Amino acid sequence: MSSPLVIFDLDGTLVDTAPDLIESLNHAIAPEGLAPFDIGQLHQLVGKGVKVMIRRAFALRETELDDQTFEACFERFTTHYRAGMPGKSRPYPGTEAALERLKAAGFTLAVCTNKRMPLTMPLLQSLGLADHFDVITGGDSFEFRKPDPRHVLGTIEQAGGKPENAVMVGDSSNDIDAASGAGVATVAVTFGYADRPVETLGAGRTISHFDELTAALITELLGR
Ligand SMILES: O=C(O)COP(=O)(O)O
Numbered sequence: 001m002s003s004p005l006v007i008f009d010l011d012g013t014l015v016d017t018a019p020d021l022i023e024s025l026n027h028a029i030a031p032e033g034l035a036p037f038d039i040g041q042l043h044q045l046v047g048k049g050v051k052v053m054i055r056r057a058f059a060l061r062e063t064e065l066d067d068q069t070f071e072a073c074f075e076r077f078t079t080h081y082r083a084g085m086p087g088k089s090r091p092y093p094g095t096e097a098a099l100e101r102l103k104a105a106g107f108t109l110a111v112c113t114n115k116r117m118p119l120t121m122p123l124l125q126s127l128g129l130a131d132h133f134d135v136i137t138g139g140d141s142f143e144f145r146k147p148d149p150r151h152v153l154g155t156i157e158q159a160g161g162k163p164e165n166a167v168m169v170g171d172s173s174n175d176i177d178a179a180s181g182a183g184v185a186t187v188a189v190t191f192g193y194a195d196r197p198v199e200t201l202g203a204g205r206t207i208s209h210f211d212e213l214t215a216a217l218i219t220e221l222l223g224r
């Protein structure tokens with residue numbers, strides 16, 4: 001059998017992107033007269049990509065959003081977010097050590113994020129993380145995205161892996177639902193932006209620091 005595949009979510013799992021997401025969102029919506037959001041509200045906004053984040057911001061402010069305003073906000077968000085990259089975004093403690101450890105154990109590593117690729121690649125590159133991964137798929141890589149299991153399955157296929165030989169590490173119900181639907185074992189992290197208590201996501205294991213993500217844990221979750 002080929003080497004085990006470990007698939008990582010990005011926002012709230014590999015990288016703490018919260019300050020920049022909120023800053024760029026506030027920059028995008030300010031010209032429309034919407035009051036700014038703070039970091040504590042991120043879990044209500046993030047998870048399904050930037051477009052959904054903008055729609056959720058308007059819904060939370062009980063403000064109608066027409067197509068033209070939506071496009072203007074999306075454009076402002078993207079330009080601002082990219083220009084500042086990596087801004088204040090940083091890998092969570094122990095991220096790089098965990099990636100190196102799993103790589104050294106012979107595992108294949110992938111990213112499966114709902115963030116669009118034009119934002120995903122420069123973020124991972126600017127943080128020096130991109131080269132760790134054999135495959136990176138974003139919210140615009142397929143016709144579907146997490147929580148649709150086909151986003152995870154498409155990532156596995158590109159990596160030449162098999163669902164029964166893969167583990168998904170994520171912070172939200174999107175990740176755990178997509179992976180579970182694809183027949184992939186799961187690890188939930190407690191430090192991300194879940195919209196409900198992490199213990200209720202139904203993950204195979206929950207970790208609160210990347211030091212806990214060992215080759216032995218992956219092997220155990222794969223039932224070896
Ligand atoms: O961009 C988002 O809203 C979520 O991205 P993620 O899938 O990496 O958590």
Ligand SMILES: [Mg+2]
Nearest residue numbers: 009011012171
């Ligand atoms: Mg996430």
